[in-house]
Every structure is written in structure tokens, then in C-alpha cells.
Amino acid sequence: MFLFLLGFVVYPLATLLMNSFFNEEGQVTLHNYMNFMKLKYYYIALFNSFKVSFFATLFAVLIGVPLAYLTTRFNIRFKGTLNILIILSLMSPPFIGAYAWILLLGNNGFITRFLNMIGVPFESIYGWQGIVFVFTMQFYPHIYLYVSGALKTIDSSLEEAAESLGMSAWQRILTVTLPLVLPSLSAGTLLVFMESFADFGTPMLLGQGFKLMPVLAYEQFVNEMGGNLSMASTVSAVMLICSTLVLFIQRFISSRHNYATSGMRVAKVMQLPLSMGWLLTILAFIPVSISILPQLTVIISSFLKRKGPVFHSGFSFDSYAQIVYKVPKAIMNTFSFSLAAMAIMIVMGILVAYVLVRRPSKVTGLLDSIIMLPYIIPGTVLGISLIIVFNKPPVLLTGTWIILVIAYVVRKISYTIRSSVGILQQLERSVEEASISLGVPPMKTFFKTTARMMIPGVMSGAIISWVAVINELSTTIVLYHGATATISISIYTEVFSSNYGAGAALATLLSACTLLSLIVAKQFSKGSKFIS
Structure with missing residues (x-):
């Protein structure tokens, strides 16, 4: 196994890193990295990747955490169906989701035409906002699954103790519940960030000139097939360094804030009045329905006459x-x-x-x-x-x-x-x-x-x-x-x-x-x- 990994992981990556320090004449130089930091064409792609990944992770957390809290703490309706739909929305690759959203919200998409027909101004899903939207709808299930699993194992005595000390519901959530699920939440956010940072298909389909690092690396690689691959190696090396740094930052945060409970008394599901239960059910199904829409669109479109x-x-x-x-x-x-x-x-x-x-x-x-x-x-x-x-x-x-x-x-x-x-x-x-x-x-x-x-x-x-x-x-x-x-x-x-x-x-x-x-x-x- 060591030989396999050395031959197909360590050696190729080490060669790629070394290749980034050579110019076209084979001389050792930092010229490639200087160009990357100096030329806007290159460094803007890194900035774009971090911007898209940050906002996709932020919005995924804003959807996934409340949704996990609703399903684990309250008696909302159709909970099993909700979980199945969330998993189904996660199972297809992001580029298929991007393609489906092109059918819906592209320049000639079904929803785009409908909105323009009723007088609502809407151009299309193309651009960085569209990429963030697709990543959010694709990856928030990671946050949901990690956090809901953690919430089910929290010892309810801690939350009850906080309540007995006069804390409001929001104070309990912010000072007791969230710190307890932080390790799982940080693991989920790392996964969402890394998936967003590394994905190639979605920015390639929706970017339309908005460059992200995977697209830039691919284009440099394709353009330089007949010559040297030094700039493609440099872009790839920067991606590798950034990915590693993000991993270390996540592990550092998790190690600094590590909480554990016995899990002997799990929290009970609160029974809500009928009207409140239905209201929370509707709220929970709104993001889930949006995220499953690409799957339905692809299936229906495959059977349409054309x-x-x-x-x-x-x-x-x-x-x-x-x-x-x-x-x-x-x-x-x-x-x-x-x-x-x-x-x-x-x-x-x-x-x-x-x-x-x-x-x-x-x-x-x-x-x-x-x-x-x-x-x-x-x-x-x-x-x-x-x-x-x-x-x-x-x-x-x-x-x-x-x-x-x-x-x-x-x-x-x-x-x-x-x-x-x-x-x-x-x-x-x-x-x-x-x-x-x-x-x-x-x-x-x-x-x-x-x-x-x-x-x-x-x-x-x-x-x-x-x-x-x-x-x-x-x-x-x-x-x-x-x-x-x-x-x-x-x-x-x-x-x-x-x-x-x-x-x-x-x-x-x-x-x-x-x-x-x-x-x-x-x-x-x-x-x-x-x-x-």
C-alpha cells in the first residue's frame, strides 16, 4: 500500500510541486508564482474561489443547522419523507444540478420565461451568484446530516440545567447546544467548503467568464499541452496548499473547542400545537423542495419531445x-x-x-x-x-x-x-x-x-x-x-x-x-x- 500511494499520490504531487518552480527553459525560478500573485487573471481566480466557497458554506450552514434543529427537536410532519428528499438531493453530482438549473433558470429556462412573461425582471442563473446558489442547494445536506446526528446524542440534562438557570431558548442554543455540536458542524463546513472549492463542473457550466481555480487549472493545462505545464502546475500547487491550510484550520478550531457529553439522556421531541407544527413543516419543506427540483427537472426533461x-x-x-x-x-x-x-x-x-x-x-x-x-x-x-x-x-x-x-x-x-x-x-x-x-x-x-x-x-x-x-x-x-x-x-x-x-x-x-x-x-x- 505504501508503494501504491508513493507511486500514485506522493510522487505525482511532489513532481507537480517541483514542476511549478521551473520555467519553460527548465531553469529553477519563482517566476510562475510571481506571475500568479502579480497578474489579475490568475489571483482573481483564487479570490473568486474563496468567495464562492465562503458564501456557499455560510448559506449551507444557515439552511442546514436550523433544519437539523427543527427535525430533531420538534414533531414536524412527514419527517421520514423529508430525510429521504434531503439525501436524494445530495446524491447527484453538482454539475448535474447546475445543468438542471440551466433548464430552469438559464437564458431560455422554463422559470426564466415564466418570470419574464408575468413582468418579473430576471436574467439568468449564470454568474457567481448562480454558482453559490447551486453549491448551497447541493451541499447543505452535509451540514444537516452532521448536525442532526450530533443533536440526537446531546445529553438533555445540560440544556435543562441551562433552562433552570433562567436562560432563554436562544441563549441555550447559542451557549450550550451549538458548542456541543461544534465538532460535527466544523466537519460538515469543512466538507462543504472543500467540495465547493474543488468542484469543476458547476463553475464551468455557469461561470461564463467568472473564473474559479479548478477551471483556471484545467484551461492552463489544456492550453499548454504542446509546451510546458509549469503554470498549470503552479495553479494546481496553489489549490493544494490552500486545501491543506483549510484542513489544518478546521482541525485547529475543533481541537480548541472540543466538548463531549455522556449521551445518556437524549433530548425529547417537543410536541407542538397543530397549527405551529404545520407551519414548521412547511418552513422545513421549502429549502428541501428547492433542492430536489433539479432531480425532478432532469427526469421530466429526459422524457419530453424535442x-x-x-x-x-x-x-x-x-x-x-x-x-x-x-x-x-x-x-x-x-x-x-x-x-x-x-x-x-x-x-x-x-x-x-x-x-x-x-x-x-x-x-x-x-x-x-x-x-x-x-x-x-x-x-x-x-x-x-x-x-x-x-x-x-x-x-x-x-x-x-x-x-x-x-x-x-x-x-x-x-x-x-x-x-x-x-x-x-x-x-x-x-x-x-x-x-x-x-x-x-x-x-x-x-x-x-x-x-x-x-x-x-x-x-x-x-x-x-x-x-x-x-x-x-x-x-x-x-x-x-x-x-x-x-x-x-x-x-x-x-x-x-x-x-x-x-x-x-x-x-x-x-x-x-x-x-x-x-x-x-x-x-x-x-x-x-x-x-x-
């Missing part, structure tokens, strides 16, 4: 007939590459989890840290680093399906390993020891006993990894070529060519596969702590 890029009234299967005829190779690539990556992640996940749990040491601790490193690396950065290293002999992988599978394993294996570690920590050593005491060799004991008991947790994590892989765009857009295009690439190209019908059909297919995969993962996770 002539060229224009939709007409009535329904048909023309869009699905077109994708079967036009992009069958992309569909086959998506599933074959993802299955290959999933098989590798299952084998590696089982073996690495065993080492981490059963053979803990400083060495395995270092291994665990390196495994989580790709979690904070933007997809475009990883793709560019792999291209730089494997674009020449003796190991020439650029343009092959192998480099895509390697990239998918590197980026998504952390899900499989975390779930494998979780299930193995639940298994007592006594079962293995009993098998060995009966004369079964340790290796045979592992495969016949331990590995079999780990299967539920391993498979649940592997399927989550599979879901992330089939929806992956930012890494694939850098590494693919015509013969290795995937469904996400096909959706991206169909939307850019204004073929929204085929794009909607492909997005619906991808969403259906994602939903089916999550259902299967839920079944495997029974008896495992990985998915709740």
Missing part, C-alpha cells in the same frame, strides 16, 4: 433512443472502469483495514494519513499531477483506461477503507484466535473467517466509492480521451453543445444507478456502523 435542442409539449423516448445510439461506449466505459476500480478497492480495503486495526503502530498511522490525503486534493490537481508523471516512458499511461482506474482508486478508496476499519473494529479477536488455536493457519483464518465477517462493511463502503466514481467529472475531464469518455463527460459535452435532451437522459440514467447503488449499500450496511 426537435433538435428545443423541447416541445408531449412525451417521448427520443432522448433515450439517442443515447443508446450515440454514446453506448461512454455507458460501457463508466460501468467497466467503475467495476474495475471497485474490485481493487475491495481487495485493498480489506487488507489495509486489517493492518490499521490489528497491527496499529506509528507506521500504520502514517499509512492512514497518506490514504486520506487524496480526500483533500481537488480532482483537477490529481489529474494534472498524474499526467505530468505518466506522460512519457518508461511508464506511459496517459490516454489509457488504466490511468482513469488508478485515479478513481486513489481518490475514492478512503470510503472503502473507513467502512472496512469500522466493521473490523466491531469484530472480536476471539473468533480469529479460536480458529488459529484449532490449527488453521493465520492466512487461511483471515480469508475464511475475518474477511467473510467484514463483507457487509466492506461492500457498503465499496458501493459508496462506486457511486462517487460513476459521478466523477473533475478528474476524468483531465485524464480522458475520446475512447475513454464516461457518462459524466458525455453529459458535460451534451450540455455544452445545447443537446439538453440527451444530457437529461444520461443524467437520469446516472441518478437511477446512484439511487440503486445506495439502496444496495443500505442493505449491506445493516449490522455495520458505516451508514445510518
